[in-house]
Amino acid sequence: MALGFSEALLLLTTALFAILYLTRKKKDSRYPRGPTPLPFIGNVHQIGRTPLKSFQKWAQEYGPIYSIKMGSVDTIILNDHKLVKELLADNATAGRSENPVITAFSKGHGIINVDGPTWEEQRRFTIRKLRDIGLLKSTIESKILEEVKSLLNVFERNVGKPMSENRMFNGAVVNTLWAIVSGERHEWDAPVEPEILKKTDELITAVSRIALTGLIFAPVMRHIVPKWSGWTDWTNSILNLKKVVDVTVVSHTEKHDPNNPNDFIDHFLAQIKNEDDPSSSFYKENGAANLFAVVTDLFVAGSETSANTITWAMLQLSQNLEAQIKMQKELDRILGAPGDGSRLPSLSDRPSLPYIDAVISEVLRISPVLALGAPHKMLQDMEFKGYFFPKGANMWVNIYSIHHDASIWGEDVEKFRPERFLSEDGTQVIRHEALLPFGTGRRVCIGETLAKDTIFLFLASIFHKFIVEPYPSCVKADMEPVIGFLLRTKPFKVVVRNRGK
Numbered sequence: 241m242a243l244g245f246s247e248a249l250l251l252l253t254t255a256l257f258a259i260l261y262l263t264r265k266k267k268d269s270r271y272p273r274g275p276t277p278l279p280f281i282g283n284v285h286q287i288g289r290t291p292l293k294s295f296q297k298w299a300q301e302y303g304p305i306y307s308i309k310m311g312s313v314d315t316i317i318l319n320d321h322k323l324v325k326e327l328l329a330d331n332a333t334a335g336r337s338e339n340p341v342i343t344a345f346s347k348g349h350g351i352i353n354v355d356g357p358t359w360e361e362q363r364r365f366t367i368r369k370l371r372d373i374g375l376l377k378s379t380i381e382s383k384i385l386e387e388v389k390s391l392l393n394v395f396e397r398n399v400g401k402p403m404s405e406n407r408m409f410n411g412a413v414v415n416t417l418w419a420i421v422s423g424e425r426h427e428w429d430a431p432v433e434p435e436i437l438k439k440t441d442e443l444i445t446a447v448s449r450i451a452l453t454g455l456i457f458a459p460v461m462r463h464i465v466p467k468w469s470g471w472t473d474w475t476n477s478i479l480n481l482k483k484v485v486d487v488t489v490v491s492h493t494e495k496h497d498p499n500n501p502n503d504f505i506d507h508f509l510a511q512i513k514n515e516d517d518p519s520s521s522f523y524k525e526n527g528a529a530n531l532f533a534v535v536t537d538l539f540v541a542g543s544e545t546s547a548n549t550i551t552w553a554m555l556q557l558s559q560n561l562e563a564q565i566k567m568q569k570e571l572d573r574i575l576g577a578p579g580d581g582s583r584l585p586s587l588s589d590r591p592s593l594p595y596i597d598a599v600i601s602e603v604l605r606i607s608p609v610l611a612l613g614a615p616h617k618m619l620q621d622m623e624f625k626g627y628f629f630p631k632g633a634n635m636w637v638n639i640y641s642i643h644h645d646a647s648i649w650g651e652d653v654e655k656f657r658p659e660r661f662l663s664e665d666g667t668q669v670i671r672h673e674a675l676l677p678f679g680t681g682r683r684v685c686i687g688e689t690l691a692k693d694t695i696f697l698f699l700a701s702i703f704h705k706f707i708v709e710p711y712p713s714c715v716k717a718d719m720e721p722v723i724g725f726l727l728r729t730k731p732f733k734v735v736v737r738n739r740g741k
């Protein structure tokens with residue numbers, strides 16, 4: 241009897257599943273347990289529309305270390321801050337995924353998406369140079385304050401009008417980073433948007449799209465549905481940003497004075513010029529490729545994360561007027577009452593402003609914008625507390641679940657309460673070991689200090705000058721995050737009033 245098409249398809253699929261099941265590689269019995277995966281898609285279908293809740297549910301079911309399969313990739317999820325700190329300090333966990341969608345961005349260069357000698361060399365150099373630039377007289381602080389002044393003007397022009405959260409801080413944050421990297425400053429609030437801002441925005445939109453279509457978990461889609469999956473926009477946006485960065489690099493090369501570096505690109509060019517070791521990641525063309533990759537890494541890692549965190553702070557403070565007023569009283573004590581006699585905050589005021597520090601920690605706790613950090617890859621087999629982690633497996637830190645664990649933070653874990661980061665008399669900031677918004681260990685974020693300085697100066701300046709209230713339709717805003725490449729707020733509006741008048 242001849243088989244019909246659907247019977248043949250069913251037979252073929254069953255046979256395929258059976259072959260996959262029988263030939264699957266047997267895992268070491270100490271490999272972490274987890275929900276049963278399907279062939280090809282793994283556990284992707286079980287993650288659903290509320291991934292953070294699915295991850296939390298699995299942690300309750302399988303414990304602080306469990307495993308899932310993202311497509312065909314073995315992925316270990318860590319949910320306990322003490323275990324995370326111990327594990328991520330070990331070089332064996334410091335690799336990065338070889339996902340072709342992600343590596344299209346950097347092709348073996350830069351910091352974020354590479355491991356091995358290139359990563360070590362580029363990371364060490366970038367940390368050192370960001371610190372050096374921060375110590376120079378034209379400090380990072382003055383560059384941030386330039387942007388703060390522009391932002392205050394925008395707020396001033398909008399007093400009494402509804403202001404949408406959408407892209408409220410992106411221009412100012414990208415400009416801060418661009419000023420540090422290239423020494424150039426653009427009017428981001430000008431009628432014609434600067435190219436660097438436009439292209440960074442395009443790239444971030446493209447990243448959000450590939451997070452939504454699932455391209456990262458099923459890279460094969462780039463060959464089958466390149467447009468729909470977001471692959472075409474993703475690769476185009478990389479090329480477009482590269483063109484803008486290249487123009488700036490060329491103009492820096494033409495004017496380059498190795499004895500007088502002014503910005504990050506100048507420092508990098510001097511390093512390339514002095515490098516005579518062919519195995520170095522600064523050597524000739526390799527150095528040039530790393531320059532582009534590191535500059536774009538700083539943008540991608542630094543701009544949306546900082547801008548989104550400031551947006552979360554706006555939302556929380558507009559919804560929690562009591563905390564906002566406390567913050568303003570503290571600011572008035574140090575900067576003077578808002579108005580003609582007062583001044584802008586500076587980084588040296590920070591130790592005298594513990595409440596703001598506590599507000600920033602609480603925002604980073606409740607809304608860690610990189611909720612699952614950045615995936616790590618096991619560089620070698622590892623045995624750890626009775627578990628076995630094989631070389632090549634991915635490892636994610638569930639920062640969100642650690643930050644929302646009632647056994648660590650107490651029953652009011654979902655409440656915005658900056659006081660949890662203050663001593664009883666309110667004068668000292670408490671550093672909590674389970675607060676990990678920047679990750680930890682060998683791969684910890686290199687921009688933590690810059691991000692905290694930026695967030696501090698932006699919030700202190702805005703809230704000293706303005707009262708920020710919810711727009712009437714947003715009085716009880718929905719605080720649930722929108723999940724994509726980053727945790728974002730749902731759309732909301734605020735109205736600002738001048739405090740000094």
Ligand code: HEM
Nearest residue numbers: 352541542545546549610613614678679683685686687691
């Ligand atoms: C609120 C702002 C920020 C947050 C929440 C944040 C968070 C993070 C996290 C969770 C990681 C992953 C750590 C890991 O792999 O375990 C990371 C990595 C990184 N961040 Fe940030 N970040 C922020 C701002 C910045 C800024 C301003 C810069 C640079 C100017 C930056 C540069 C980087 C780089 C280059 C990496 C990769 C480090 C590596 O792979 O070795 N970040 N960040």
